[in-house]
Amino acid sequence: MKPPPFAYAAAGTLDEAVALLDEAGEDAKLLAGGQSLLPLLAFRLARPSHLIDIGGVEGLDILEEQDGSLCVGALVRHATLERADLSGGWQALREAASLIGHLPIRVRGTFGGSLSHADPAGELGVVAAAFDAEIVLRSLRGVRTVPARDFFLAPLTTAADPDEVLVEARFPTPGTGFRSVFEEFSPRVGDFAYASVAAGCRLATDGLARDVRIALGSVGPTPVRARDAEQALSGSFLDDTAIVECARLAAETCHPDAGDWHADGTYRKALVSHLVERALRRLGAGP
Amino acid sequence: MSAPGGGLIGSPAPRRKNRELLTGEGTYVADIRLEGQVYARVVRSPSAHARLLGVDTSEALRVGGVVAVITADDIDDIRIPIRLPFAESPEANAVLQAPLAADVVRYVGEPVAVVVADDPYVAEDAAELVSIDLDELEPVLDPANSTESSQPLVHESFGSNTIGRLAYRYGDIDAAFARADVVVRRRLRVHRLAAAPMETRGLAADYDPGSGVLTVWGGAKVKHFTRALLSRVLGLELTDVRVIEVEVGGGFGTRGEPYPEDILIPLLARRLERPVQWIEDRWEHMVATNHAREQEHDFELAAGADGRMLGFRVRGWCDHGAYVRTQGLLPVVLPMVHLPGPYEWPAFSMDLDAVLTNRTPVGTYRGPGMTEATFVRERMVDILAAELEMEPADLRRRNLIPAESMPFSFMPGPGSGAVMPIMYQGGDFVTAFDQMLDGAGYDRMRVEQRQARADGQHAGVGIAAYIEFAAVGPFEEVEVIGGAGNVVVRAGVGSLGQGVETALAQIAAELLDVPLSGVTVEFHDTAEVPQGFGSFASRSTVLAGNAIAAAVDEMKAKAAPLLGCGPGDVEFRDGTATAPGDRSVGLGDIGPTRGRFEKEGLTASFGGAVCSVSVNPADGRARVDRFALAHDVGRAVNPRLLRGQLAGAAAQGIGGALFEEVAYDEHGQPLSVTFADYMMPTAAELPDVEVTIIEHGSGSNPLGIKGGGEAGMVGSLGAVANGVADAVGDGAEVLTSSVSSARLWHALHRPRRA
Known part of the structure; x- marks a missing residue:
């Protein structure tokens, strides 16, 4: 023991x-x-x-759209999320859940646990960052909501106070036609990713990308939004030139520093570029 | 003896105990619960190299439930000896490990104290309270420069970090290089690996003051050696020490050797007169149990423009870690005897140093030395093939020792040290090599590779051919006891999950003509099996199997007078010994019979591996898409178990090439102490392993068997590395046995050599 x-x-x-x-x-x-x-x-x-x-607390496993947001309760298991009937806009959430560890881990592991643990390699935090999720915390002092960008402070450190319980996260429902995907590189199936990417956009009828969202994992102390890359792609076609440039900018955004002994920073940046490219090609290829 | 043929030897009988083991009914050492049992926790060095100024146990001793805390001051000043005489040297004997560190700690994980408590939780809590006072020293971490004068000494009193240099000269090496058209030179590195069996080590020990008998559970592999060692260091009669093997969740060469804990736990049981149990956790396992393989070689290969390999020179450094353990100098001896391999070298010259570093000691791991040597040599052969623009399979075939040259030997020439001569008793390497290529569908692999390349993919094919020395002596002795309708075989080997009891039962059942279900194989208890050498070096079936054959011959000799005929007229039929004229006598009436098989030297067998590999240059990932191997086992006693052994070993090897690595930081702190960091392959990362079994017989034993338990490993590192190198072509040079995605990506994106 x-x-x-x-x-x-x-x-x-x-x-x-x-x-x-x-x-x-x-x-x-x-x-x-x-x-x-x-x-x-x-x-x-x-x-x-x-x-x-809190494993036995009732009502924390909510998974439904309410008031323009997808509410994911703290006790939703990764395996549930992975199999949930989520429409195109939420695909990244499903894909991210499916890449967490191995099936026995996903059956037990919870959504709230993953966000609270705040491992830089945690997949769900990257999706939360990409979608500007709002994280709902509750204590005897009351309820407050923290945007994802302010929630993750450092590896294994969040903005939740010691007396606060993470109740759920709310993912604002994106506009019609929005699609998202999740890509990561891990040496073996189920390993902590060396780099991960949640990416989403809406391809308007004119074929131009709008509402571009790109967040990166495992390449810094917290999930990071690649805003330069998002802006560069916004309003342009998802063609080879734009994709490659966007991937390059995303890699520039992140600062994995030395990485670790498995995968150093240089390699991780290269993986980011490769994964962003792969994610955008999937978005470009349509549903 | 009778010439056994057909029947049970060679049949794919299911492994015994499958049902118990798969349904959770097997008893492993952690399942043992003895009346009054207490639990040990080992306190280990947190530092790679430091003077041990003091160990304060007072706070731990104050914890309720703590029964004892011992340090080096509480035990005799002993060293754990080398188990194999041929792996000893005075220098190696000067750097053996004590069960507990006394003055200096030399690797992270070295035992410093043991806490015993009546509850395992309490033992862990109290172990944290043992305070170790250390004065940090610089660690030695790089084998290849460990001998430079700027480096600190791992063992100050020994005066050097080199504990041996083996020199082997064969033929006129200068002449070979002088007439060479091509010489290729590289520095190749084999990375540090761990066997990491699914079940960690563990022990339970109980001393009965009434009878004076010490019983130890959990030792496998070399029970009789462990018994003799415990008898000596604890001052007990040999007959008063019992070592009992329970089910084992994987051995692979590391588990079952006598380690510090194998002395400490029995010693505590005796001192406390209470049963003591110790179960290693995974973190401990990754720092306490032998590591393997790490070495570097400067290799030069000389060849003619026609592809004839003329000779090689190698200068190597083989890491032994911080101490020499029970396997002595095998980490340097075994690479040496395997470096020449299956090729007809006119000359070679080898100088290998055994060196020390401040890291976990090194021992043997499945396919020891041969896996490393095969990687080094076979990588160089492919580098030569590229230089000569020759097909790698053709280059190898051209240089294999031809069948008509058998038996073949590379006798050590002038300038050699005291080395084991390299001798091959027989075999048809060329035919076996072609069987391997046919079995793998080599030509098709090349066609598919060309198609994949045409599609823009990085596809490669890798080959490695090898010689495996296995089935080491000196002897194995068995007892065969016939009864009414059943036969008991007592053998001194061990079961590490490999299925040896099934194979031995098949041999006994066939030779005595009894049903397989009527044979019981007992090997668990040294009290019942008086002698034995153990299970390692792919020896168990060869040695114990032939000892059974000898016992059966002896049974004939004993039955002959009862039947009034000559031994040659005795035949075993349906559980009785029969003579011409319908006379018969029951096996039970013949009485227990001993059989002994003695064996000198090692049996060489040929094998190889072929794989196809694809590499994604964007992320550095290499995938082994197909892996086929061939091995000459002489004669397959149980082809089903053998395939399992070969495929399992290959899986370990592929994992070692692609994912696994024991890493340390610049302070000598281990980095790979969990299965998240020490990345064993899962089924998702592995191809099916296709196995070709070659049965070329062996003249070295009556049953004609060669080793098979390790062979699947031997070609793995070399074949995968060659496949990766072939896939990336000129894009990168593969010079280490680890082809992890990070390494490969960096190799692919490094500024090119001029």
């Missing part, structure tokens, strides 16, 4: 979870699917005083 000692409490409702978390203090951690937290505990890299288990 590996983890250091901790106290454990299971919450039955969201109110209870919020109260338990508040009471346990700032060294407590929420436990849901356990797919990131349990390995950290096994290595004793995380030493929470308390684990508040």
